[in-house]
Amino acid sequence: KTQAKALPAYASWKHADSLIVHSANTIETKRSAFGSGLITPLDRLFVRNNVAPPSEQIVADPDAWVLAIKGVKNPKDMTVAELKRLGLVAVPMVLQCSGNGRAFFPEKPSGTQWTVGAAGCVVFTGVPIKAVLEAVGGMEEGAKYMTGQGGEEIPQGLDPNTIMVERSIPLEAIDDAILAWEINGQPIPLAHGGPLRLVVPGYTGVNNVKYIKQLAFTKEQSAANIQQNSYRLAPVGEKSNPNQESVWEMPVKSWVTSPSGEPGEELKAGKVQIQGLAFGGMTAAKEVEVSVDGGKNWVKATFVGPDLGKYAWRQFVVGVDLKPGKYEIASRATSEAGTAQPEERVANNRGYLNNSWRDHMLAVTVV
Numbered sequence: 001k002t003q004a005k006a007l008p009a010y011a012s013w014k015h016a017d018s019l020i021v022h023s024a025n026t027i028e029t030k031r032s033a034f035g036s037g038l039i040t041p042l043d044r045l046f047v048r049n050n051v052a053p054p055s056e057q058i059v060a061d062p063d064a065w066v067l068a069i070k071g072v073k074n075p076k077d078m079t080v081a082e083l084k085r086l087g088l089v090a091v092p093m094v095l096q097c098s099g100n101g102r103a104f105f106p107e108k109p110s111g112t113q114w115t116v117g118a119a120g121c122v123v124f125t126g127v128p129i130k131a132v133l134e135a136v137g138g139m140e141e142g143a144k145y146m147t148g149q150g151g152e153e154i155p156q157g158l159d160p161n162t163i164m165v166e167r168s169i170p171l172e173a174i175d176d177a178i179l180a181w182e183i184n185g186q187p188i189p190l191a192h193g194g195p196l197r198l199v200v201p202g203y204t205g206v207n208n209v210k211y212i213k214q215l216a217f218t219k220e221q222s223a224a225n226i227q228q229n230s231y232r233l234a235p236v237g238e239k240s241n242p243n244q245e246s247v248w249e250m251p252v253k254s255w256v257t258s259p260s261g262e263p264g265e266e267l268k269a270g271k272v273q274i275q276g277l278a279f280g281g282m283t284a285a286k287e288v289e290v291s292v293d294g295g296k297n298w299v300k301a302t303f304v305g306p307d308l309g310k311y312a313w314r315q316f317v318v319g320v321d322l323k324p325g326k327y328e329i330a331s332r333a334t335s336e337a338g339t340a341q342p343e344e345r346v347a348n349n350r351g352y353l354n355n356s357w358r359d360h361m362l363a364v365t366v367v
C-alpha cells in the first residue's frame, strides 16, 4: 500500500480523509465522502488546476481585484466592489471536471484518473453576465463567444497561448452565466478561483475560469491551446484539433455513493439504503432507476432533500433487501430533456464526458 499524498499548501484546509490527492493540482472527493446534505462542503470539494494557482495574496482583498471587460461598447476595468453593485444571484449547480470518470475508459486515456469524485454541488453567488453587459453598453457587433481569461501569471519568455487558461463559451450560455465572488456562502478561496470566477452553469469544470482577469466578447474562440487543442472530442488514438467538438455542455449522469465499495466498508445482509447523486446537465434530472443485478432489472429511486433547480444535483435513495451474495449496483438517470444515461460511454481520446451507467457500476459483496 502506498502512502497517501499530502494536500498542497493552498488546499491544506481541506479534509484529507475525504479526498484522494492525485497531485498538487488534482484532488478528488472519495465516493463515500459526498455526504447526504446535497451541497458539497468546501473542505471536501475536488480541486483541478491546469497550472499552479497564483499567489494566495490575490484573495487578501477580494473587492480590489480588477476585471478587464473587452469586446463591448464601453470597454473598461471593473473591480469586484463595482461588480457587486450591478446585481446579485445565487446559482446552485454541479461543478464537474470534463474528465470525471476518465479512469473507467478501457483505453486508459492520459490525464488524471478520476473516478466519480471530480464533481460537487455548490452554490455560487455573483452578478449575472447580462447585468455586467448592460453596464458596459452591450457587446460589440458580431461577437460569437464569451471568452474568460484566468489570472495565472505567465512566466517571461513563454508563449502565453501554451499555458494560459482562457476558455470561450458560446453566447447561448450567457443567460445563466455569472461572475461569482462567493461559494457556499463564503468568499471563494484561492483553490476554487477567488477573488472572482466565471461560472457557466451546465458546462464542464474547465469552462468555469478561476481568478478571472479578463472577460471579452469575441468573434473567434480563444487562441490558447486549452481552447484550440485541449478539451476536444478527438477520436481514440488521434490528436485533437480545433475542428473537433469542444467540451462544453455536461450530459445527464448519476452514480451511487452508498454503498461506496471502498476498502473497509462492510455490507451486512438485510435492508440497505442505496444512495446516490443525479443531474441532467442542461436540464434537471427527472428520474433515476437503480439496479442491483448489473442492469438486468431496474427499480425507480426516490429523490431526497430539496430541489435546488435544474443545474443542481438531486440525491436519490432506494431501500432494498439484500441476501448474502455478490451484487452489481448501478444507477441510471433521465433528464427533463428526456435523455437517459447511456450504458456505453462515448469513446474519445482524452476520456472526457463519461456518463456510462455501466462504467459507474459498483461490485459489492454482502455478508
Ligand code: MSS
Binding pocket: 045, 046, 047, 048, 049, 050, 051, 095, 096, 097, 098, 099, 149, 150, 151, 152, 165, 191, 192, 193, 204, 205, 206, 207, 208, 209, 210, 211
Ligand atoms: N481556471 C483557471 N484559471 N485555471 C485552471 O487551471 N482549471 C479548470 C477550471 N478553471 C482551471 C480553471 C478545470 S479543468 C476544472 S475541472 C475546474 O476549474 C475545477 O474547479 P475547482 O474549483 O473544483 O478546482 Mo476539468 O474540466
